[in-house]
Amino acid sequence: MASRAIPLLLGLGALGFGLLAVFLEPFRELLLTNADHFDIKLPFLEQVSPVILVDHTREITYIGRQSNGVDHFQNIFYAEDPSGNNRFAPPVPIKHEKGSSIDATQSGAWCPQGTGDVLPFTSKVVNISENCLSLRIARPHGTAPDAKLPVLVWLHGGGHALGSASDVLYEPDGLVKQAAADGQPVIYVGINYRLGIFGFAISKALIEAKHTNAGLRDQRAALEWVRDNIESFGGDPQRVTAVGQSVGASDISLQLVAFEGKYDVPFQQAMMISGAPGLNINTKSDLVLNNTEAVAREVGCIKNGDSQSVETVQCLREAPFELLTNLSVTAARAAHPPFGEAFFYPTYDNDFVTDRPSQLLRAGKFTKGIPVIASWVSNEGAWFAPPTTSTDEDVLNSFGLWLTGHSKSTKSKLLELYPIEDFEGMVRPDSDGPISPQYYRAAQIVKDLLFSCPVLDFAWQYVKNGGAEVSQVRIYEHNATRYAPVFETMGLPMWRVAHLSDIPYVLNIQRLGGGADNSPAQLELAKMMSRSIVKFVASGIPDGGPEGWPAAFDGVTKGELKREFPSRIALKLFGGPYGNAAVSLKKDVNEAEGTAAEKAVKWEKLFERCEFINSEKVREESGV
Template identity: 25%
Template sequence: MSTDALVVVTCSGRVRGDGTSGRGRGSATGEVRVWRGIPYAAAPVGALRFRAPQRREPWDGIRECVEFGPSAPQSASPSVPADLASAADEDCLSVNVWAPWPGRGDARPPDDASRPVMVWIHGGAYCLGSSAQPVYDGARLAWTHGVVVVSFNYRLGALGFTDLSSFGPDFDTNCGLRDQIAALEWVRDNIAAFGGDPASVTVFGESSGASAITTLMTVPSARGLFHRAIAQSPPATSVYGARRAGSVARRFLDVLGVEPDRADVLLRAVPVADLVAASDTVVDEVPTGTPGTLAMAPVVDHTLVPRYPVAAFQQGLSHPVPLVIGSNRDESSIFKFMKSPLLPVTGESVDAMLAALADDHPDLPRERIVQILAAYPGAPAARRALGVSRDAAFRMPALWVADAHSARAPTWMYRFDHATPMLRAARIGAGHATEVPYVFGNFGTLHVDPTFWLGGRRSAGEVSRRVGKRWTAFARRGVPASLDGSKHWARYDSRERATLVIDTRDSIVRDPDRELRVAWGDQALGFQ
């Protein structure tokens, strides 16, 4: 292979990658070029801790970029096991790029054309995860579909999503969200050198990564940084006001034993391990005390994030980019299976969530809560709880966004229903995040992966092939058509509500969750 093809000149200096996928997701050596751990901002340490990301100083010579950069500081979660594939460190702001060799790939462009770019934003409730997780390896997606794939790390937990701005002018709001914008600016300024088209950037992400996308679609400073968006299971209402965010910040300081009037000095001297431990305490406390809320999430600061995102969509203030959005049929099952406190999954916790929502919306007619509960008739209390939490967190926010955005830009809605026999037997079904391996084509990335213990690999492979073609066709042409005889995916609008139900066989269903949608209503219900 040519060594020169692995050296790319970025705005900060030259970087060298390697010519293998690094994880063997069906790609032989040399089929995909990959650069890992390219810094896109200065290390957010010392005086830059809790501040907006700053420009990285250029380097001399060639920087070797063959290993993933550090993950954002976080603790290993026993309820959400994940192979981060890299050690954690505050100096975590780096990007990874997968690009087919010039002239290679099934969907290769003409020699003088650039490839569409797909930028992945990982999920993890704004407190967990890493772009280095094996399931997010972009080699197969890049090679099979001829696209340039980018992923990146951003600050998580208290370091990225605690609003300390009320404790002094030296704290910036929404640091993690600002990191994401800085990464997209890096893509705009540098991706052409890797063979990507900076005028054809699609952001795609899952869970909090998808919620970040729906938020960025309403952030003025993100305008023009991406041209299409795919939001997989976005908890789009998990963006809070300054009052709620301030109470979380005060609790964070209390756990650390830091006086608010000295926060600007002391927080920069606290060891990062202590910050992570305090963040974990608050992350567990908040959804336990107020089910349905997250401790760490974007905040409406009226500067970077001027208004609640769903409200901005409904007011016609979202960026008019084409959007694919949807949720999974059994979103909440995985939270029950893992005993995670991040989502209410018992009758008591769901009742507490609905009561808190009613208190947070004093203008909400009380009969609306009764109407919502009545939409789940005949179900055992446990199953009703799973349905209510699924719809409150994921399905309804996706529908509220789709209804509003479809009047402004082309929008497509899906529901992911496919599950292997083992996942059905385990009562997980099409649970939260189970669609991610289908998107990347990466199965078997867990240390112990039971997904295919009872078969279903061939069927899953076919579903993955269709999903990959639709997602990358959308990135290439702005229309999620696979062009291989698969079911035509009609655009979504608030009249027909055509929805692609993704399963062993795809189908188009008009308004598939009509009864539930009507019960929840058009007014977005989220914690303020």
């Protein structure tokens, strides 16, 4: 009797949950948002069902899941397991047997990196494996096989040290659902690529074997998989937009200059969020080579006293994955706390990267014909400068970990270009605590060295040297954040609109966790900004709204294009006290003239500061 009652009770329970979910449907988003905030699980609100997709060309079946109007296919491998003799080597494209059935219902392992918590609004890193070269696909539920939808491919950031396409920070549901509701559906693809020593180890033996910059080669292999397979998911392989954030953006610029532009890239448009070749610092230096050697020594792999030998590489390939991960992550975090960014990163290998990126741009050695959006956020450098910064020396040390080759004259000129009085008005004693103007000075210099000026340099040189028409390159500055309550809880209110701030707006994340701001005004801005980006993905022209979104160098003359640095810049300003505004700036124009938004951007002194930072001398010292 009891055994017959159990199925009945389970059935009644399931029915009850189903009826409850239906009853609560009008309140779903509100309930889920509050549940996320308080870390409460409400499974009866998650409508999940299996989705079967058949690739008839290759006779492969993908089993995904549908959740609240979005089809998810996760942990789809685009390359073979890169362990053993495949470690450090270029990815080997995966080939499934005909008749294969692929379980794509659950997210897969993250590429090797440090485990544990990162930030309150990101996922905890718990599952890492070398066999991580996978991607995730999200599309509107019911997408027809012949839909030919435009495709957005996301390259995550994380300083080449951490991150995954599966991180909750990159949840695509809001973007996919809103785009479909607006009658402009898109397909989202997020990719994993090798990080740290696994992705960017370098030595003489690795260079000779062309087993370098594996992480960049992974990205290209993933984009090629999308080109070759996305049509089965309803996507258009001829309308692919590569979107990267931070080093993901920098890596897109490297994909464009890869192999000196001799081969077409497997995408038709690019969006570079908070990144350009400037993030690929010290490309031709020995920093990463020395870091690879140091880890090899810790592992016990220096053979016959030669750290550059084939034997040393083979030993590293045979080392246990856990040992190599722990030793390399420990070394990276000790050198660059807390996460170890920019300890291993893309470098000159005379193959994938043949010179400093800024030199390749100036030589016209890049893939042409790619419309581009590039960007930065208002307080981009905030978390790279220590809050204790209070002297000129502290300011210079704030970027000394990454940029080690600056001459004394360059450092003096930087301090001169960023006078301390420019930043005294930023201090908020009541909310920020005992913060010196020197902190904001340091943050602004870091922002311009790593973000604003390299973005401007890439955009200008790409247009100047025939990469795209003037009308095809745009820039935005993002001036809003949903992380303010989180930063306050962390004791870091001075971060303000810091790095990462525009991600939840671009992806239209409606339920951002960790105590972030999910207020109606912020969600509306997210919806608007995401719509603008979707319009770019679909048509090549972003939606600028009533205010418009001019091309970055709108109105530039042929004579001006011969100059090394632009004398006019136009951009879109999103969020903040000045709203969503189109901003046009001209060199040597009175700062008191223009709209409130234009005056605010003029305060950044982009012309004089970036002209110096992008000069030949400083670029060479920076290694970009």
